[in-house]
Amino acid sequence: MPELPEVETVKRGLHKLIIGKIIKTAVTDNPKSFPNAPADVKHFLINATVIDVRRRAKVLLIDLSTNYTLVIHLKMTGQLVFVNKNIEYGKWNMEGGEMPNSNSQIPIANESENRFAGGHPNDSLVNSLPDKSTRVIIEFTDGSHLYFNDQRKFGWVRLMPTVEVPNIDFMRRVGPEPLEPDFTAAQFAERFKRRARTTIKAAILDQSVIAGVGNIYADESLWGAKIHPSTLVGHIPYSKFQSLYTEVRAVMNLSIEKGGSTNRNYVNAEGKKGSYMDFARVFRREGLACPRCGTEIIKIRVAGRGTHICPSCQLVGK
DNA sequence: CACTTGACCTGTCCGC
DNA sequence: TGCGGACAGGTCAAGT
Numbered sequence: 001m002p003e004l005p006e007v008e009t010v011k012r013g014l015h016k017l018i019i020g021k022i023i024k025t026a027v028t029d030n031p032k033s034f035p036n037a038p039a040d041v042k043h044f045l046i047n048a049t050v051i052d053v054r055r056r057a058k059v060l061l062i063d064l065s066t067n068y069t070l071v072i073h074l075k076m077t078g079q080l081v082f083v084n085k086n087i088e089y090g091k092w093n094m095e096g097g098e099m100p101n102s103n104s105q106i107p108i109a110n111e112s113e114n115r116f117a118g119g120h121p122n123d124s125l126v127n128s129l130p131d132k133s134t135r136v137i138i139e140f141t142d143g144s145h146l147y148f149n150d151q152r153k154f155g156w157v158r159l160m161p162t163v164e165v166p167n168i169d170f171m172r173r174v175g176p177e178p179l180e181p182d183f184t185a186a187q188f189a190e191r192f193k194r195r196a197r198t199t200i201k202a203a204i205l206d207q208s209v210i211a212g213v214g215n216i217y218a219d220e221s222l223w224g225a226k227i228h229p230s231t232l233v234g235h236i237p238y239s240k241f242q243s244l245y246t247e248v249r250a251v252m253n254l255s256i257e258k259g260g261s262t263n264r265n266y267v268n269a270e271g272k273k274g275s276y277m278d279f280a281r282v283f284r285r286e287g288l289a290c291p292r293c294g295t296e297i298i299k300i301r302v303a304g305r306g307t308h309i310c311p312s313c314q315l316v317g318k
Numbered sequence: 319c320a321c322t323t324g325a326c327c328t329g330t331c332c333g334c
Numbered sequence: 335t336g337c338g339g340a341c342a343g344g345t346c347a348a349g350t
Contacts, residue, residue, distance in 0.1 A: 002343065032326095058344075075344050077328080133328090152327045154344070170345085198321060207345080214343055263343055264330090304323070306341075323349075331341085 002074045004058060004178070004212025005255035006266050006274065010080050011055040013269025014062070014146075017082045018050045021140040023064075033135035033150060034157045044068040045159055057174045057211035061165060069162040072148065077133075077265045078155035083126045084144045125271035151265060173208045178248050188248075189241035196234035202303035203233050204244075213248060216261050216276075216283045219308045221247035223282045228314045229302040240316055254279060282308040 002010070026045055028034040048064035055061065060080065062070040072080065129147045130137060136148035136157050148157055165171060175191055176183055191210060195203040203209055204218045213221070222229050224247030227240055255261060260274030263284065267273055277284070281291050286299040290310035300307050 006343080073344085075326095076342070078343095150327095151329070152342085154326065195320075202321080205344085216343065261343080266343070321350085323347105325347085326345095329342090332339090334337090 002058065002078065002260070002266050003214035003217055004055075005217070005252050005276065006260035006268075007055050007058050007060060007074065007212075008256050009260045009268050009274060010074075011053055011060055014060075014080065014082065015053040017084070017269055018062075018140070018144075018146065019053065020050065021142065021144065022047065022049050023138055024141045025139045026136065028136045030135045030153060032153060033148065033155065034159075036159045040068075040159055045070075056171065057177070057207055058214070059170070063162055067162050068159055069165050071158045071160060071165060071168070073155050075150070075152070075154035075156075077151040079133075079147070079149040079265065079267050079271075080269060081126060081129060081147045081149065081267060081271045082144065082269050083129055083147065083271075125267060129271075170207075175206075175208050175210045177211050178213070178245075179252060185242045185245040188245040189238055192233050192236075192241065196232070198233060199229060199303055200227055200231050200233050200236060200244075201229035201305070201307060204248075205303065205305070210248070212252070215305050215307075216263065216280070217248065217251050217255070219283045220251045220281060223308075223310060223314060224251060226313050227316045229300075229307050229309060231316055236316065282310060284308065 023045055026034075026041060044064065044066040045068065048066045048068065050062060051065050052063040053060070054063065058073065060072040060074070062072065064070070072078075074080065129145075129149070131149070133149040133151045134147050135150050135153065138146040140146070148155070160168075176187065178188070188210070192203055195206060195209060200222065201218060204213050204222070205215065219229070221244060225240060225243035227236065227244060255274070255276040258274055258276040258279060259268060259272070260266060261276040261280070262273035263277060282297050285297045286308060288297055289295070290297055290313060293310065293312050295310050295312035297308055298311055300309060
């Protein structure tokens with residue numbers, strides 16, 4: 001998915017775009033994408049006003065005036081795109097003003113019907129929505145829309161009381177936010193102790209250790225700290241944890257500044273891509289020169305994930 | 319408990 | 335061009 005910098009970018013975009021808007025309708029084409037009881041939707045989503053947009057780890061939180069929150073995980077291919085204009089619905093049925101029951105299916109326009117709906121096919125993403133990856137549409141009373149798109153259907157949207165959000169399993173287990181100003185290198189190193197017998201790549205991807213690091217920033221920060229991803233956590237000296245702490249924060253802050261990484265699908269709340277991949281040092285750069293030493297970057301497999309390294313400079317634990 | 323692997327999905331790319 | 339397999343930003347539920 002979108003990792004911490006991408007979710008943060010979406011959060012900042014939505015914070016500017018949807019606070020104060022009132023929800024008029026909500027529909028889904030896939031009950032797994034939005035598995036909520038129609039009664040909850042009717043009573044706590046429809047007519048609710050958006051009062052805040054937050055992020056915790058890779059999860060987006062849209063707080064509503066009803067004391068309910070939309071909890072959203074984009075997983076691998078999710079997008080959350082705001083479109084501030086009325087569009088043609090094609091075969092999407094927005095009538096009725098309430099959520100269809102959990103078994104209902106909203107027909108999705110086929111390509112020939114969908115293609116010109118709302119704009120010329122050469123227009124940007126926002127003009128082609130909804131499309132075949134659209135899973136949830138939220139319509140606001142001013143005619144604007146929020147689209148949850150997800151090609152692989154791993155992501156989800158859930159509606160729950162705001163006070164219950166911290167109690168869901170993921171929130172109970174998730175580790176500290178690495179960009180919080182008072183989060184220290186010593187705390188960072190301490191978090192890894194219970195994963196001493198696994199690889200640093202597996203440990204840094206573990207959301208219960210540190211929140212928000214995914215495959216891109218794992219590879220980028222391990223390269224920055226000159227640590228081989230296969231190194232066992234218990235073999236890493238404290239000085240290297242200090243380096244890794246600094247690199248995780250530097251890489252993520254740079255990515256936020258660049259609007260995140262668009263490897264394939266990711267776009268921000270306005271449908272635009274991020275440019276961090278132009279600044280990546282190893283991720284998806286196999287066959288190219290290491291920017292530090294010139295050695296050819298290679299791709300290996302660590303912890304079941306594609307992993308990019310410089311075989312010359314990432315020597316710790318090799 | 320800690321750790322690893324497969325499953326969840328659709329689309330794309332690569333080799334034959 | 336077609337077909338099969340591997341792979342893709344993330345998490346879980348199972349296994350050991």
